[in-house]
Amino acid sequence: MPSSIIWWAGILLEAVILFQGLRSRSVRRYPFFYIYSACVLLVAVSTYVVYSSNLSAYPIWYWSAQLISLIAGYGILLEIFKHVLSPYPGAEKAARVAGIVVFGAIFCFALIYPLIKSQSSPGVTMVEFERDLRTVQAIFVSGLLVVIAYYGIEIGKNMKGIIFGYGLYIVTSLVSLAVRAYAGPSFTEVWRIIQPLSFDVSLVIWMTALWSYHPAPIPESRVRLEAEYEALAAKTRGAMGGMRSELARVARP
Numbered sequence: 001m002p003s004s005i006i007w008w009a010g011i012l013l014e015a016v017i018l019f020q021g022l023r024s025r026s027v028r029r030y031p032f033f034y035i036y037s038a039c040v041l042l043v044a045v046s047t048y049v050v051y052s053s054n055l056s057a058y059p060i061w062y063w064s065a066q067l068i069s070l071i072a073g074y075g076i077l078l079e080i081f082k083h084v085l086s087p088y089p090g091a092e093k094a095a096r097v098a099g100i101v102v103f104g105a106i107f108c109f110a111l112i113y114p115l116i117k118s119q120s121s122p123g124v125t126m127v128e129f130e131r132d133l134r135t136v137q138a139i140f141v142s143g144l145l146v147v148i149a150y151y152g153i154e155i156g157k158n159m160k161g162i163i164f165g166y167g168l169y170i171v172t173s174l175v176s177l178a179v180r181a182y183a184g185p186s187f188t189e190v191w192r193i194i195q196p197l198s199f200d201v202s203l204v205i206w207m208t209a210l211w212s213y214h215p216a217p218i219p220e221s222r223v224r225l226e227a228e229y230e231a232l233a234a235k236t237r238g239a240m241g242g243m244r245s246e247l248a249r250v251a252r253p
Contacts, residue, residue: 003192010196010199011044013204020210021037026213029213030210031079043068046065047061047062074099079162080163084153084155084163130177145163154216157209161208176191177191179191
């Protein structure tokens with residue numbers, strides 16, 4: 001019963017967020033975030049339909065839906081990089097490319113992993129996959145927060161809500177996944193309540209922060225971060241050029 005209430009509360013909150021996003025036209029400004037929200041809403045509704053109509057197919061559909069939600073969640077990271085680092089195109093591009101590359105590597109590993117550990121059930125594989133993806137997301141969000149604090153980057157109310165809500169959900173997910181791995185099956189029922197409940201809390205934060213559009217403050221100075229990025233990029237290009245020259249010299253007969 002509590003899990004059903006939490007489930008329907010999440011569906012209602014998602015619907016309100018999407019409706020308000022359309023009404024305030026925030027959908028145009030944060031497309032990746034609202035694509036994720038729409039995806040999660042569709043997954044939640046379809047999962048409930050499958051659970052109600054075909055209980056035997058529910059486990060397979062549930063883990064498939066979890067995979068879709070995890071992949072769509074990376075859209076929020078792209079949204080955060082896009083808006084927080086938009087005044088610094090070099091740094092924004094580097095962060096975006098790094099996120100896509102790391103996600104691609106983990107996703108490919110997730111496809112190969114079940115073949116390596118054929119004895120593992122789909123549920124176990126998905127739990128491990130979610131743990132790995134959440135860990136990478138936590139690293140990227142933490143790194144971005146360090147950059148924001150170090151360079152004094154100002155962000156608007158909308159983006160603060162997106163970052164705080166998603167960060168809270170990532171941390172809660174990692175903690176509950178760690179406890180589940182330690183406690184075993186006995187923690188499964190508790191996990192099924194904690195996981196959606198923490199997401200509902202994030203939905204409340206998003207609904208409050210995105211109720212109306214608040215433009216991001218214009219930074220007074222864009223020089224420091226971009227200059228340091230360009231200096232680092234120049235050093236990297238120089239090092240790579242030196243390595244290529246050395247390899248070419250060694251390869252000569």
